[in-house]
Amino acid sequence: MTLKEFWRNYNIYDGIKNIADSWEEVKTTNMKGVWNKLWPQFAHGFKGFAAEDIAEARQAVVDIGNNQLQLDINEDDVLDLLESHAEELTNEDLMELEQQMIAFEEEGRDQETSEPKKFLTKELAEAFRLIEAGMSKSQQAITVAVSSRTLFNMADERAIYESDGLESYVKYQLDHENEPLKKGLAFALMKALETVNFRLHELYPGSDETFDIVLMTNNHAQVGVRLINSINHYGLSIERFCMTGGTSPINYLKAYHTNLYLSSDPMKVANALSEGIAAATMCHLDKDTQLSEKQLRVAFDGDSFIQQEQDNKKGMRTSGLFIGNCKESEDRVFPDNGTLVGFLESLGRLQKKFYAKNERLNCPIRIYLIVKKGGSTAGLKALKTIRSWGLDVDEAFILNGLPANGLLSKIGPHIYFDEQTLQPTSSTAIAQCKSR
Known part of the structure; x- marks a missing residue:
């Protein structure tokens, strides 16, 4: 046969068969040698389990079966089980497994013969009553919403906003977001509210009827990073925030179930009152007075x-x-x-x-x-x-x-x-x- 005739009769099947035969001739040591050169840190020198290790493992299986599972087995039983799993499944075995799966699914469908549960009007009313009770429980807290400029002294930051504009203000806040803000008018009040909460939790563990503080601000959410960092710095227990990005936070007071809104801006207080929400203006009665954080x-x-x-x-x-x-x-x-x-x-x-x-x-x-x-x-x-x-x-x-x-x-x-x-x-x- 000439070379031309060989290539004329050579097809894809012959190529695949040649690749398979060649792959069979590749030894494990050859593969390890290649990987040692290409990626040595992921290559290992594992050469298989030692005979004594295999014997110990078989004995351990026998001990567990006899002592803990109360089975009467020996090492031959373990070997038979391992050898049965080493064999390839025949077509008959696969068909038998499929029949077993079909029978299992039919058995499950037979057990699902009960009719769907029907709710009477009385039962539905009771269900809705329980849902409403659960919602009202979450609203037992007395929600005090406080503005960011009241909780913290942001006079310097405000001056940047008024003189250089919004973008300079935001940039300044981002550049200083890891610096805590100064304490503001409402700081001592917030600490006093937390003291009340702490005492209530001592006397009534698990009670929801406490003060819930919400920080309201018309700042951009990116500025909120500095606000949250400042709250964490001072150890304040404030987990609710409303950052409105330039719009008035008054529009969201009812959504937060606010009982009292505190701000240093009389106009915002007036707007909250016009919405039917209790509100108060924060101001110093006496700047030299030290306010209690414990009462x-x-x-x-x-x-x-x-x-x-x-x-x-x-x-x-x-x-x-x-x-x-x-x-x-x-x-x-x-x-x-x-x-x-x-x-x-x-x-x-x-x-x-x-x-x-x-x-x-x-x-x-x-x-x-x-x-x-x-x-x-x-x-x-x-x-x-x-x-x-x-x-x-x-x-x-x-x-x-x-x-x-x-x-x-x-x-x-x-x-x-x-x-x-x-x-x-x-x-x-x-x-x-x-x-x-």
């Missing part, structure tokens, strides 16, 4: 809401935080609950949880009443009004004309509800209370 202190100016109540009885329309707008009937005036009353009632429930555990004297929530102008009659009305919200006043100061400035410095309230402090900022809402 939440709330003070009320009793004169303000007593005067408003008297105006309501006379039929004068007011838009206050405590009493609310009036609805006139034929013979009397019915005041609605004020914007802040819902928050104060929730605060009262937390206060009572400490009292229930005989912790009245060690309660981390302390309520103060200051009546500056009135005497005992005004003080009595104020005490009863606050009590109607579910709050117990711990300390009351009826001054009957004495100045209250020194007293406020001594108390150091985190929140001072004074409806006569700020002037109205809109026709629908008045930011008339101070928060330290």
